[in-house]
Amino acid sequence: MNEPVNAEQRVMDGSTWSDFCDALKAAGALVDAEKAPQDAFTRAEGYRYLSRMLRAGLESFLEAGDPRFPELRCPAHETIKLGADNPDNHYQTATIDPQYDYRITGTRGTVNYLGFGTVINRYSSGGGMKTDGWLDSRDMEINPDGTLEIIVSQRQQPGNWLPMGPETNSLNVRQTFQDRRNETRAEIRIERLGAEHERPDPLSPEKLDRALQGAVQFIRSTTGLFEGWAASFLPTLNQVAPADQAFCQAIGGDPNIYYFHSAWALAPDEALLIEAPVVPACQTWNFVLQNWWMESLDFRYHQIHFNKHTATYEDDGGVVIVVAHEQPPQANWVETAGHHSGTLCWRWIGASEHPPVHARVVKFSELGTLPGRRR
Structure with a gap:
């Protein structure tokens, strides 16, 4: 019986990159979905859509996928769009882990709507997304100077508390504008409690291999999910x-x-x-x-x-x-x-x-x- 090939070997012999490229090429078949329009214009937008999903996948799995050092990033915007994105929204997301507790801090701004959700994100496996906890800024304690603080954890906390479940893996934030020109976006950040003196680990072969596989799986599953939804x-x-x-x-x-x-x-x-x-x-x-x-x-x-x-x-x-x-x-x-x-x-x-x-x-x-x- 052959020994399993480990990630270091896969990086050294080029398998990590070759498999990523092969899987990415295979994902192009999604543009040929049965009910998708087959005119050149729609197909061109389909291939651009795949390139956008690739960027989103790489940002999520390779650049910002460590729940010990979460980063709030914008997953959908002017040039990355998915799942009936709302142009009135500023979307933010971060990878989190329920074994840790987190603190969100920042300023409320004047944006019309500000909502925080903890979710089980299974887009990369085609399973959609389930909300575990929800917190609306209208129900929060906001300081007179507009600053805010939220604790994200499984155990209930005093003040503004956003609950996680045992399978929570992501934080989602929606900021909804009615008038972008005259409303001010909330400026927020997230940190893991107890991480003040820690630093992220350097990139490892295992992390690279896992992240590239995850990014392509995200493309296949997410594109397939929403293409099927459009057909419905x-x-x-x-x-x-x-x-x-x-x-x-x-x-x-x-x-x-x-x-x-x-x-x-x-x-x-x-x-x-x-x-x-x-x-x-x-x-x-x-x-x-x-x-x-x-x-x-x-x-x-x-x-x-x-x-x-x-x-x-x-x-x-x-x-x-x-x-x-x-x-x-x-x-x-x-x-x-x-x-x-x-x-x-x-x-x-x-x-x-x-x-x-x-x-x-x-x-x-x-x-x-x-x-x-x-x-």
């Missing part, structure tokens, strides 16, 4: 349909959010007219247009989402949004940014009621006679 929206094409809320929570959804997910597809002369006749009392709401891979479209250069603060309302308090290839007469225009199909998401955030949102395809030429025209 096809029966509600061009609707704003309530999602399976239990599934949303199982893959890391915010407990304060009620989600709607669907697919969309428009011909060059068509538009999607979306009407929310009743807007409930809520912390906020938002609508986001995405590509097939469930990435928000490029919000740096295009108006691809609206929220409670940025939308123009009807006289009766309702909201009309138009998804169109060119500017319509309605005020709330969501640009398709060169896309003709994809996915979409509507969120009621912090609402006790979740009224329906209606959508229908119309000819672009008809928009001048329909609701929501500029006044």
